[in-house]
Amino acid sequence: MSQNAEHIVDHFDLFKQPDYQDMFKNKQQCFENRVPEIEVEKGQEWSKSWEYREINFKREALSINPDKACQPLGAVFAAAGFEGTLPFVHGSQGCVAYFRTHFNRHFKEPSSCVSSSMTEDAAVFGGLNNMVDGLANAYALYKPKMIAVCTTCMAEVIGDDLDSFIKTAKQKGSVPETFDVPFAHTPSFVGSHVTGYDNMMKGILTHFWEGGQRKENGKLNFIGGFDGYTVGNLREIKRLLGLMGVDYTVLGDGSDVWDTPTDGEFRMYDGGTRLDETRDALNARATLSMQAFSTDKTLAYIKEKGQEVVALNCPIGVNGTDRFLMEVSRLTGKPIPDELKKERGRLVDAIGDSLSYLHGKKFAINGDPDFCLGMAGFLLELGAEPVHIVCTNGNKDWQAKMQAVLDASPFGKGGKAWAGKDLWHMRSLLFTEPVDFLIGNSYSKYLERDTKTPMIHIGFPVHDRHHHHRYPIWGYQGALNVLVWILDRIMLELDRNSSDIGKTDFSYDLVR
């Protein structure tokens, strides 16, 4: 009897019981045509070798466990940061089910987004009718203040023209003529989710800014980029800008919609950048983006409109935050208050307290382009050594920039930036040139299991750890969070490696 009502076991323990284990064995032996264990072991050992690594890195057509998503995911994320905005994805409907699920699993929050549900007839005749009916239905049911349209690869391959479709839909009365329907073409076969974010952000700004006459008002625009920590990060940024007394607009503020309360009400829309603010953002003196690779075209557009633009690379840590605050100060003329100097000092204090556990530790990092740059930058100032940095959606510019950051520090000497490589490449790197710790998103957990490299979950998506997205990784406070996550894992590892009674009782220290 496997279950006891007083102590019910689920999959974690149930299948370890002998009756299930015997059943597995019998199935494997009699029906599976399983590869003999010795061959599996041989294959496994070979996959850890330099020889395998070389073959692995010769791949030209095959991608294995790529660490990137597709454009419309980023577009949906960008759109969700605006007041009352319903993201609308023109194309096949399954994509939207995937995007929503992806965000549900990361934020543990609802994700509202509709599809124009194109099927085979639309593939032949185009998706105009889907756009006309889709906008009408979405407008009637979900009462948005704005519908932001992007595309799936299906609509892109057949060449649907969003601009003319939306105009036609308005003529047919799907939504009022004056209703805001910004759009962006977001083909999945170009770039990644960060490209989609960029395209949608640019699309929304273009919608509100075109035809407007810019009158500079001295304000600062702030753009976060595609960011799994948007909830914690944007709240922290707003606190910092508030402390400095800066008059600012966050463009794409999803900090509330991705963190709604459980109080009996479902808020399909919550917070977000107001539409009038978005329109007015044209008049700002400057725009600061926290993630250059996520806002490339957007910033070029803003610059073209006459604003100064500053692009950072997901600044994490002391120097990154210094740079951010100094840029804000320079752009706005507001001094950095002493309170922030004190916060800075507290972060430096914490790093100093913990340096002996960090200094010289080797790390691998995978993630989005800006995240990799910011994270590696922080490790370098901790005296840790970033060794393998894998960025599937990084381009040549990223690789050059990342390599330059590594080469500029004595702690980055052995480090290498790998643009366009995937997590199966990373697996080979970790086997052939092992490191002490791995920083990555949930997909990296398979690397931790395969290579036994202890992993710290930081990035996007994080499906298998809860609530970290509610904490900032930006600002001095954010860096402190990241520092603590890293230290917790390092010290857990020290305890685990010294807890074998009678063998390694020493080193199992009460005080660390």
Add this chain to the structure above:
Amino acid sequence: MSTDVKTRNKEAIEEVLAAYPEKSAKRRTKHLNVYESGNTECNVKSNIKSLPGVMTIRGCAYAGSYGVVWSPVKDMIHLSHGPVGCGHYARGGRRSYYVGTTGVDTFTTMHFTSDFQEKDIVFGGDKKLDKLIDELETLFPLSKGITVQSECPIGLIGDDIEAVSKKKAAQIGKPVVPNRCEGFRGVSQSLGHHIANDTIRDWVLDPAAGKHQDFESTPYDVTLLGDYNIGGDAWGSRIILEEMGLRVIAQWSGDGTLKEFELGSKAKLNLLHCYRSVNYITRHMEEKYGIPFYEFNFFGPTKIKESVREIAALFDESIQEKAEKAIAKYQPQWDAVIEKYRPRLEGKKVMLYVGGLRPRHTIGAFEDLGMEVIGTGYEFAHNDDYQRTTHEVKDSTLIYDDVTGFEFEKFVEKLKPDLVGSGVKEKYIFQKMGYPFRQMHSWDYSGPYHGPDGFAIFARDMDMAVNSPVWKMTKAPW
């Protein structure tokens, strides 16, 4: 009382329809109904295109072919052919459990993709596919075969994946199975199941009919079909089938292998869990190989006992005897679970909205715990699913096919159930609204729920959802 409930549920339907533009209301009205007892139909239309812009919960044919049917086949490599997103989102989320050395002889939780770029769209992807299969062979020589899962662009750019698959299969000496499961085909996941069933038939099952001549059959050889081993469900079912003396020669497809697909035609009886996703291949096996099928339900003791006895009745007395023994073995465990949990759950009302079979199959398990299902519906059912549903639902049950986000929210507000069971896209919405919720696709990362041991976990989980103290704190006390 039933009249009141009926009136309320009819009102609920009228109210949601009023919010739609006229043309859409006309279409949606056909998918919503209140069940009248004695009726052999639910009287809802199904398997029809979703309306654009309404927030359908459905997925696509790729999700049905790759995500549901093929990806659990653990010793084959399943290629997401096209742009990077689909396979990235689908990866590892389904919890289709298996035992194997991932990356060496087992591949289910890995993401293989041709990561289409613009040039592949312009010049076609056949050459890339050809080369990619060579690379797969080099890096994963122990794989048993490859399936090609088409994403949207493949069918639009005129690629000939069948030709490439045939050529490469001959070269590498392993099956290469092309699936035309582009996401725009059909109206939901359902067509993907059908496409995958057809490729199993044409590229694996029938070609292998003469293979494995040395396989020694027994009169008790059965298959376990349409169980994807979510949280170990298929294992939860297999154990009692073995205890009743049957030999499960193939699991399709949870924890499944290529060989088990090849052995399929040697079964004496096909046992179907998810009718929707495997009925096509099962009917083919009945016609071509004379293998009868039986649809069983292993959720909760009442249904398990009923199914076990009906299955046993198809075999000889030795099986019937062992079946009774197995039931007797588990009865005290089930009684103890019911004794513990029924008082906590008695009379609680449940609304469901799930996929293939759970909107009807789980009703018995809820009833074993004294709970009542007052509303149910399917993402991608066909009419035969709704006909089968009439055996399980009570009078006045609200039926909603391809429910939209808007409708589901309004229905729950109106019917005020004690528990909502649906997917992750719905979970956080209803929890915000203060309704206890369980994910009924992924079992909310728990499971198994199938089989004799699964019921205890099912009961424990429904109790923890309904009776968690958190739901008493949703309103501030001031």
